[in-house]
Each structure stands twice: as C-alpha cells, then as structure tokens.
Amino acid sequence: MVRKESLAQLLDEGRRKIQVTDEELAEAKRRRRLLAASVRRAFAGSTAYFNGSVAHGDANTPLTDVDLGVVLTKKDAEPYGPGKKSALTLMEIARDAIHEDIGDEFPKxxxxxxxxxxxxxxxxxxxxxxxxxxxxxxxxxxIPHPSGRGLYIPNTKIAAQWDRADPITHTRMVLQAIEDTKVVFARTVRLLKHWNGTHSKPMCSWNLKALCLNCLDEPMPLINALQVFFTYAADEIDKRPTPDPAGVAGPIPLNMPRADVYKRLCTARKYIDLAIEHEKDGRPVLAQHTLHQVLPELVAKPDATEEEADRLARAVRSGGPAATGLGLATGLVTTTRTRAWGD
Known part of the structure; x- marks a missing residue:
C-alpha cells in the first residue's frame, strides 16, 4: 500500500526537518548576547541590534552563524561617514574588545x-x-544616518566607504509579518531558503524575505504560501530588481542574471500549481511526486510500485502539455532526480 499524505502534511514534515533546534538556537543567542555586551562596552552609550536568520525567526539547521550590529551615539559618530573616516578604526576597537571579553571561553x-x-x-x-x-x-x-532614517553601514569596497541601510526596520518588518501570518511567514521562508540552496542559489536570503514581505500578510497553508510567493516573485523579478522594503537602500542584487532567476521562479511556480491541481483531483501520489521536484531533499519521492507508477505516468501523459513540459510524464519510473532548475 502506498502511503498517501497531503501536501500540507508533506510540507509540515519537510520544514520540521530543517528547522533549527532549541539547543542550537539557545547557544547561538547566548553567544550573540556575549558579543553585544562586548561591543556596547567598547562604545559607551551605543545600542546593539540583531538581524539575520536568528533574529528573524527563520533559521535552519545546521546553524552556522549569527548577525548583529552596534550603533554609535551621534557624538561618537561625528568623525565617521561618507567623506570622513572609514569604519576601520571602529572595527579594530570592536575586535579588541571581543578578544578581551570572550577569548578565555573560546581559546580558538x-x-x-x-x-x-x-x-x-x-x-x-x-x-x-x-x-x-x-x-x-x-x-x-x-553610525546613525543624519536623516534619522536608517544607518550608515561600512562598505570598504566603494570610495565612499559607507552605504545607507536600515537593518533595524528590516527585522521589525519581518517580525510583524510573522505575527500577522501566525508564523506562516517564517515557515515559508525556511522552505524557500532550502529551495534556493537546492537550485544554485539564484537569490540571497534577504531577497526572498523582501519579496515575501509584499505578498504574505495573512495565515494560509504552506502550499498556498509557496504558490503565492512563486507567482508574485516571478512577476516582480521579471519587471525589476527587488527594492529595499525599508525604502532606504538600493535594489537587492541577484546572484545570477535576472532572466535566469525569473526562469527558475517560473519553473517552481508551475510545479507548485501542478501539485495543487493533482491533489485537488484526487491524485495524492502524483501531487507528492510533483512537489518533490521543487523540494527534493524535503519531500520524498513517492514509494510507488511499478504498476502504480505506470498508471500515474499514463495519467500524466493524458493530463496535457503542462505536465509533459515539466518533465513529469516519465519521471515516476526513473531513479534520476529531477530538479526545478529552470534550465
């Protein structure tokens, strides 16, 4: 008997596989607190902020890093900024303080x-x-931006040595979206980050989240959240690079040509649409096989018998050009894994 699970069950199981563990998260946050205390000590009157996946509530396992920053007071920031001093001195001060404060606990x-x-x-x-x-x-x-909106953050690769950004607002927006969607936002981002890593990393994680901020604003099943995202993201990337959600920094760069990113998003969208269609029409095994193309490490290939696979393959072939065009007409009886690369 073939085990038949709904797309909702498959995605819930999948996101649990990659969700960061409580133990990982607790230790990462402890180390983050140590670093924040150290840089606040180094810069009297400064404030620390947290950003990145741990702060945004969408970290996956294995957990390998954490992100944070320190914002100097306006007075201490006066010598720094575009046309003034670079952040090198500040970075060296922070380095020395961290070495002094936690070097004994972490000898390496x-x-x-x-x-x-x-x-x-x-x-x-x-x-x-x-x-x-x-x-x-x-x-x-x-350092604070003179306008009061956002910050100047270091960029040693450009002549001005500083860029404008607003990571504090970014974190606030993400946390609000998580609340508004009753955690669906964070769970969807986890799945999308895994999709992104599986398919050549066409986009950075922040680009995924920035797009999600504009299309995920209420609770919904994860399969529908993926459908909403890929539909919206493909349309947006086709038109332009993703703008900064805080309206402060420039567009978010892609990791490959925009046409190639668009292609991958469209392919994933077609698979998700087809998986939903199969489930709606009472073909759960075929729905799982289709979803497997998008998240191959998280959604297992159906363990169907040859007879069942043969029947399903015939069903796909009779389903019209959409299924055939996605490479699903013969995929059920092969051991070769097909990915939604869009190539």
Whole structure:
C-alpha cells in the first residue's frame, strides 16, 4: 500500500526537518548576547541590534552563524561617514574588545578585520551544531544616518566607504509579518531558503524575505504560501530588481542574471500549481511526486510500485502539455532526480 499524505502534511514534515533546534538556537543567542555586551562596552552609550536568520525567526539547521550590529551615539559618530573616516578604526576597537571579553571561553577564537567589506568576522573555533566545522558571527559597526532614517553601514569596497541601510526596520518588518501570518511567514521562508540552496542559489536570503514581505500578510497553508510567493516573485523579478522594503537602500542584487532567476521562479511556480491541481483531483501520489521536484531533499519521492507508477505516468501523459513540459510524464519510473532548475 502506498502511503498517501497531503501536501500540507508533506510540507509540515519537510520544514520540521530543517528547522533549527532549541539547543542550537539557545547557544547561538547566548553567544550573540556575549558579543553585544562586548561591543556596547567598547562604545559607551551605543545600542546593539540583531538581524539575520536568528533574529528573524527563520533559521535552519545546521546553524552556522549569527548577525548583529552596534550603533554609535551621534557624538561618537561625528568623525565617521561618507567623506570622513572609514569604519576601520571602529572595527579594530570592536575586535579588541571581543578578544578581551570572550577569548578565555573560546581559546580558538579568531577575528578578521582586514579585507572585510561590512562587518568583522568572528570565528569561535567551536560549532553550535554538532558535526559542523565552526560557528561564526558578523558584527557590524554602524553610525546613525543624519536623516534619522536608517544607518550608515561600512562598505570598504566603494570610495565612499559607507552605504545607507536600515537593518533595524528590516527585522521589525519581518517580525510583524510573522505575527500577522501566525508564523506562516517564517515557515515559508525556511522552505524557500532550502529551495534556493537546492537550485544554485539564484537569490540571497534577504531577497526572498523582501519579496515575501509584499505578498504574505495573512495565515494560509504552506502550499498556498509557496504558490503565492512563486507567482508574485516571478512577476516582480521579471519587471525589476527587488527594492529595499525599508525604502532606504538600493535594489537587492541577484546572484545570477535576472532572466535566469525569473526562469527558475517560473519553473517552481508551475510545479507548485501542478501539485495543487493533482491533489485537488484526487491524485495524492502524483501531487507528492510533483512537489518533490521543487523540494527534493524535503519531500520524498513517492514509494510507488511499478504498476502504480505506470498508471500515474499514463495519467500524466493524458493530463496535457503542462505536465509533459515539466518533465513529469516519465519521471515516476526513473531513479534520476529531477530538479526545478529552470534550465
């Protein structure tokens, strides 16, 4: 007997496989607190902020890094900024303070400043997730923007040495979306980050989240959230690069040409649409097989008998060009894994 699960069950099981564990999260947050205390001590009167996957509530396992920043007071920030001093001195101060404060607890600790674009890189020499090589932290030294909106953050790769950004608002927007969707936002992002990593990483994680902020604003099943995302994201990427949700920084860059990203998004959207159609029409095994193309490591290929696979293949062939065009007409009886690359 073939085990038949709904798409909702398959996705719930899948996101649980990659969700960060309580133990990983607790240790990552503890180390983040240590770093925040250290940089606040180094810069009297400063404030620390948290961003990235741990702060946004969408971290996956294995957990390998954490992100945070420190914002100087207006007075201390006066010598720094575009046309003034770079952040190098600030980065060196932060490095020395962190070494002094946590070096004894982490004897393999190393901190990189030279050549870093935006933040110092802290290598603990001690992983949070068993079996991983290490655990790292990006610690950014930022200054207030004169307008009061956002920050100036370091960018050692450009002449001005500073970029405008608003990571604090980004985190607030993500947390609000998680609340508004009753956690669906974070769970969808987890799945999307896995999809992204499985299919050549066409986009950075922040781009995925920025797009989600504009299309996921209420609770819904995860399969529908994926459908909404891929539909919206494909249309948006086809038109333009993703703008900064906070309206402060420039467009979010892609990891490959926009046409290629669009292609991958369209392919994933077609698979999701077809999976939903199969489930609606009472073909759960075929629905699972279709969803497997999008999330191959999270949704298992159906364990159908040859007879069942043959029947399903015939059903796909009779389903019209949409199924055939996605490569599903013969995929049920082959051991070769097909991915929604869009190539």
């Amino acid at each position: 600790l190393t901190i990189e400043v030279e050549g870093r674009r935006r933040a110092i890189l802290v290598r603990f020499g001690d992983p949070v997730t068993p079996g991983q090589a290490d655990f790292t932290a990006d610690v950014m030294t930022a």
